[in-house]
Amino acid sequence: MAVTSLTELWHEITGTQTDPTHTLLLASAGAALVAVVPQPVWRLTRNAVTIAHEGGHALIAVCTGRRLSGIKLHADTSGVTVSYGKPHGPGMVFTALAGYVAPALLGLAGAALLGTGHITALLWACVALLGLMLLMIRNWYGVLALVATGALVFGVTWYATAQVQAAFAYFAVWFLLFGGVRPVFELQWQRGRGRAPQSDADQLARLTGVPGLLWVLFFGVVALGAALLGAHWLIPGWTAHLALPHS
Template structure:
C-alpha cells in the first residue's frame, strides 16, 4: 500500500499522546485569571457570552436529536440571546428534555473539556469539537450565527493544525472555566428576571413543576461542573 502523507498528517493531529502533558501550575493559575477576567469585564463578556449562548442552543439541539426530534436550525441574536428550533411532539418527555438541556449545556461541556484535557485527550477532543461545529454550520439561520460559529471553528482548526499538546490542554481548560462561569451567569440572569417564555417558564407550563425547581436542577448541574473543573486547582 502506498504511503499517504496527508492521512498520516491527519491521524497525527487526532491521536492522543502516550502520556498526558505536564501542565505548569503557575501557567494554570494564569489561565484561570484570564478566563475569570473575560467573564467579569463587560467589554469581553459581551463577546464571550455569544460562545456560551452558542453552546446553550446547541445543547437544545443535541438533546433534541437524541430524543428523536428534528433539528431545524438555530440563531444567535445581537442582544446575546438565541433560539434553537426543533420539531416534534408539543409535549412529553422529548420536549421537556430538549427544553431543559440549554442552561446546563455550557457547564456540562466545560466539565467534559476539563476532564479530557487533564487526561491527555485534548487532541481528539479538539477534533470532535471541529466536527460538531462543521455539522452545526448546516443549521445556522443568521449571519451573526454563521460568524460566531465560523470564528469558533477557525480557532479550533488552528489549535488542531499547529498541535502542541500542552497549549491544547490549557486552551480547553480555559474554555471550560469560561463555560462554567458563563453557565452560572446565564442562570443568574434567568433567576433574577423570570419570564414565562424562558426555559424554566416553559418547563413549568409543560410539567406543572414550579420554575424554581427547574432552576434548582440547573444549579445542581452547574455546581457539579464547578467542582469538576476546580479539581485542577485543589492540592
C-alpha cells in the same frame, strides 16, 4: 501541527500530551474568570456560551426523535432552536432542559479529556461540533459567529505550538465551567423582573407542573456541581485544601 498522512493525524488526535504546569492551569483559570465576570467582556464572550446553549437544545432534540428545523444566534447573545414534534412529553421536556446545563456539562466533558492528557482530541472535537452546528444555522449572524469561533479553534489546533494549544484548551474548558454558572443567575434576575416569561425554566414549568424557580435551582446545581468537579479533575488534589480539619 505538522502531519503528512491521515494515519499520522489520527495518532496525533488520539495521543496524549504532557501535563501542563500549575502556572498554566491557574493562569488559564484566571483568564477565564476575566472573560466571564466583567460585564463589558461578558457581552462579547457570552456568544460562546449561547452557542453551547443552543447546541445543547439541538443535540437533545435530535436524540429524542424531534425534527430539528434550525438554530439562530443573535447579536444580543440570545438564540433560538426550533424543532418539531409533540408539544409535550419527555422529548420536549429534555429538549427544553438541555440549554442551560449544556455549557457546564460540555466543560465537564472537556475537563475529563484534559484530565487524561487529551488536549488535541478536545480541540478537534470542538472543531467537529462547531462544523456540525454550522449546518443547522439559519441566520447570517449565526453563520458569522460559528465561522469565527470555528476558525479560531481550528487555527489554534492546526498552527499553534503545543504550549499554546494547551493554554487555549484549558482556558476554553475553564470558560465553559465558569460561563455555565453566570447565565443561571441572569435567568433568575430576568424572571424576577418579569422579563423572561418564555424562558426555558418557565417552559419546563408549563410542561411539567414543577415551578420555574425549582428548574432554575436545578440549572444552578448542575452548573456549580460541574464547575467544582471539573476543577477537581483539572487540578487534582486542590479540593483537599477545602476539607475541614479533623478534630
